[in-house]
Amino acid sequence: MYPITVNLKNKEVLIVGGGKIAARKVKGLISEEAIITIISPTLDEGIDATKVTWIQKKYETGDIFPSASLIFACTDDKPLNEQILEEALPSQIVNVVSNKEISEFYNMSMIKHDGLKIGISTEGASPLVAKKTRIELQEWLENK
Numbered sequence: 827m828y829p830i831t832v833n834l835k836n837k838e839v840l841i842v843g844g845g846k847i848a849a850r851k852v853k854g855l856i857s858e859e860a861i862i863t864i865i866s867p868t869l870d871e872g873i874d875a876t877k878v879t880w881i882q883k884k885y886e887t888g889d890i891f892p893s894a895s896l897i898f899a900c901t902d903d904k905p906l907n908e909q910i911l912e913e914a915l916p917s918q919i920v921n922v923v924s925n926k927e928i929s930e931f932y933n934m935s936m937i938k939h940d941g942l943k944i945g946i947s948t949e950g951a952s953p954l955v956a957k958k959t960r961i962e963l964q965e966w967l968e969n970k
């Protein structure tokens with residue numbers, strides 16, 4: 827996996843599914859000032875509906891719009907998440923939260939500390955190890 831940091835300010839991001847995992851992705855995207863559209867019948871209480879465009883419906887073929895730079899397939903329907911990856915344009919990069927084997931990018935576990943941004947990745951092998959390492963590193967940074 828090729829690590830980069832991306833400026834998403836004013837870039838369109840599509841999220842399909844509006845649950846717990848989507849809420850985690852939305853937090854980071856809002857802070858980067860991305861333009862967020864969510865297609866989902868429900869919206870988790872952790873998502874600030876005033877900061878996203880919520881299209882309240884089930885995903886259907888044709889819903890993917892070409893101006894979306896990134897797509898998060900975040901539903902709890904694994905085959906649907908895989909269908910979304912297949913229906914995206916070749917120019918769009920898709921995160922499939924339920925299948926790391928086919929996912930085209932991953933989120934990293936993030937630390938922001940004193941002007942530093944530290945991303946921790948296991949390249950999908952163990953998100954839990956990434957989280958544990960973040961907590962330990964965060965404690966070390968705070969106490970050094």
Ligand SMILES: C[C@@]1(CC(=O)O)C2=NC(=C\c3[nH]c(c(CCC(=O)O)c3CC(=O)O)Cc3[nH]c(c(CC(=O)O)c3CCC(=O)O)/C=C3\N/C(=C\2)[C@@H](CCC(=O)O)[C@]3(C)CC(=O)O)/[C@H]1CCC(=O)O
Nearest residue numbers: 923924925926932933934935947948949950952953956957
């Ligand atoms: C780092 C972090 C960032 C973020 O999401 O923003 C992140 N996962 C986090 C947490 C977390 N994820 C999971 C648990 C429960 C674990 C448990 O209990 O066992 C917890 C812990 C929790 O939720 O507390 C389960 C899980 N995760 C994935 C799958 C699907 C699969 O493996 O195929 C399943 C199984 C689903 C199932 O089958 O149920 C997949 C992915 N998760 C990734 C990132 C990407 C790889 C990152 C890497 O390089 O390792 C990747 C590939 C795609 C993606 O999502 O980008 C964030 C840490 C935030 C923090 O630092 O606190």
Ligand SMILES: NC(=O)c1ccc[n+]([C@@H]2O[C@H](COP(=O)([O-])OP(=O)(O)OC[C@H]3O[C@@H](n4cnc5c(N)ncnc54)[C@H](O)[C@@H]3O)[C@@H](O)[C@H]2O)c1
Nearest residue numbers: 843844845846847848865866867868884885901902923924
């Ligand atoms: N990447 C990760 O870190 C991670 C961690 C845990 C779980 N997961 C995976 O992520 C999936 C989602 O987890 P969650 O906790 O967010 O689930 P959730 O139940 O909180 O949310 C699922 C969302 O998908 C929506 N949805 C369902 N069918 C839909 C459809 N046809 N069209 C549009 N939206 C639809 C629901 O309305 C809901 O908003 C899990 O099933 C699991 O496979 C990933």
